[in-house]
Amino acid sequence: MSPAAPAALGARHAPDLDALVARLAERQPRALGRAISVVESGGAAQAELVRRLFGATGRARTVGVTGPPGAGKSTLVDRLAAAARARGETVGILCVDPTSPFSGGALLGDRIRMQGLATDPGVFIRSMATRGAMGGLARATRDAVDLLDAAGFDWVLVETVGVGQDEVDVVESVDTVLVVAVPGLGDDIQAIKAGILEIADVFVLNKSDREGADRAYRDLALVLSLADHDETSWLPPILKTVAPRAEGIAEVLEAIARHRAWMERSGRLAERRRAQLRLRVETILKDRVLAAARERAGLDAALARGFEARTDPYAIADQLFRGVLASEPGGDGEGRGGNGEGR
Ligand SMILES: Nc1nc2c(ncn2[C@@H]2O[C@H](COP(=O)(O)OP(=O)(O)OP(=O)(O)O)[C@@H](O)[C@H]2O)c(=O)[nH]1
Numbered sequence: 042m043s044p045a046a047p048a049a050l051g052a053r054h055a056p057d058l059d060a061l062v063a064r065l066a067e068r069q070p071r072a073l074g075r076a077i078s079v080v081e082s083g084g085a086a087q088a089e090l091v092r093r094l095f096g097a098t099g100r101a102r103t104v105g106v107t108g109p110p111g112a113g114k115s116t117l118v119d120r121l122a123a124a125a126r127a128r129g130e131t132v133g134i135l136c137v138d139p140t141s142p143f144s145g146g147a148l149l150g151d152r153i154r155m156q157g158l159a160t161d162p163g164v165f166i167r168s169m170a171t172r173g174a175m176g177g178l179a180r181a182t183r184d185a186v187d188l189l190d191a192a193g194f195d196w197v198l199v200e201t202v203g204v205g206q207d208e209v210d211v212v213e214s215v216d217t218v219l220v221v222a223v224p225g226l227g228d229d230i231q232a233i234k235a236g237i238l239e240i241a242d243v244f245v246l247n248k249s250d251r252e253g254a255d256r257a258y259r260d261l262a263l264v265l266s267l268a269d270h271d272e273t274s275w276l277p278p279i280l281k282t283v284a285p286r287a288e289g290i291a292e293v294l295e296a297i298a299r300h301r302a303w304m305e306r307s308g309r310l311a312e313r314r315r316a317q318l319r320l321r322v323e324t325i326l327k328d329r330v331l332a333a334a335r336e337r338a339g340l341d342a343a344l345a346r347g348f349e350a351r352t353d354p355y356a357i358a359d360q361l362f363r364g365v366l367a368s369e370p371g372g373d374g375e376g377r378g379g380n381g382e383g384r
């Protein structure tokens with residue numbers, strides 16, 4: 042790789058990012074918001090910002106909260122944050138909604154503003170959505186978790202809406218995953234069985250004030266008992282909560298702490314972080330190769346030609362991949378045509 046490229050990058054972005062990084066350490070909300078916009082917008086600045094902050098990450102308790110729409114995730118996040126604040130701990134909150142075109146703090150922000158947490162300097166809240174996340178929502182979210190972690194928040198809570206692959210990707214970037222279920226929806230239990238049973242570290246049966254809570258508890262317990270586990274594995278607890286009344290919140294915090302302690306003791310924390318690193322690097326690589334194919338190897342033209350000639354997809358991909366390898370990386374089109382340096 043040419044050393045000139047990163048240097049030029051640094052010169053272009055350094056003054057801005059230096060100031061931003063300094064204000065991040067003070068957890069200034071506007072700096073945090075700007076930094077998250079930087080990682081959402083993708084490109085060189087995203088990479089440079091994470092590069093500068095990465096050394097300060099790894100300290101926060103990171104918790105994902107996922108489950109079906111309306112299960113009470115935001116209310117839970119709000120009460121968990123309040124409980125952490127009561128202990129003097131700071132909380133960064135990301136609300137990720139892949140189905141929403143809007144980002145910038147509208148959804149969860151409004152809810153929590155009503156509770157008064159948003160005026161608390163120990164709490165930062167931000168919504169993230171598809172729009173603007175050029176490098177992919179999961180990647181931007183993972184970077185945003187790093188930002189909040191590096192900024193010194195004791196907790197980083199990530200709420201994701203729904204139960205699709207996007208959510209799985211997002212929650213895989215935290216240390217503890219809470220899956221929220223509610224009584225009275227048999228289909229939800231099915232969905233949990235099919236999709237996210239594997240990723241749950243703690244089950245929260247919210248809306249336990251509703252009819253059918255005991256039944257739902259038994260259903261969940263049954264599903265869990267059928268899962269593969271031995272004496273060395275973590276058996277996800279099921280905790281009943283009534284989030285608006287903060288009932289069961291202390292128990293959820295306690296379960297998170299127990300899970301974290303087990304992760305450290307068993308070596309799973311390091312294992313999970315290694316797996317997360319692999320996932321992130323592989324995602325970045327995929328994005329880079331695809332971007333290089335588009336920008337330097339003529340992806341669109343090759344597709345158009347290939348379609349007309351009925352060339353098979355493997356042959357088109359082979360040709361593009363050779364084009365990527367032959368072209369000069371890092372330059373704004375300067376390396377077009379390739380000179381063999383990229384091997
Ligand atoms: N009865 C009852 N209602 C609850 C409980 N928890 C949340 N709610 C209500 O359920 C509704 C949805 O709560 P949210 O916290 O917005 O749920 P959510 O899962 O974040 O919703 P989305 O982000 O839209 O998927 C609100 O009206 C809450 O007041 C609970 O334990 N019991």
Ligand SMILES: [Mg+2]
Binds near residue numbers: 116
């Ligand atoms: Mg919500």
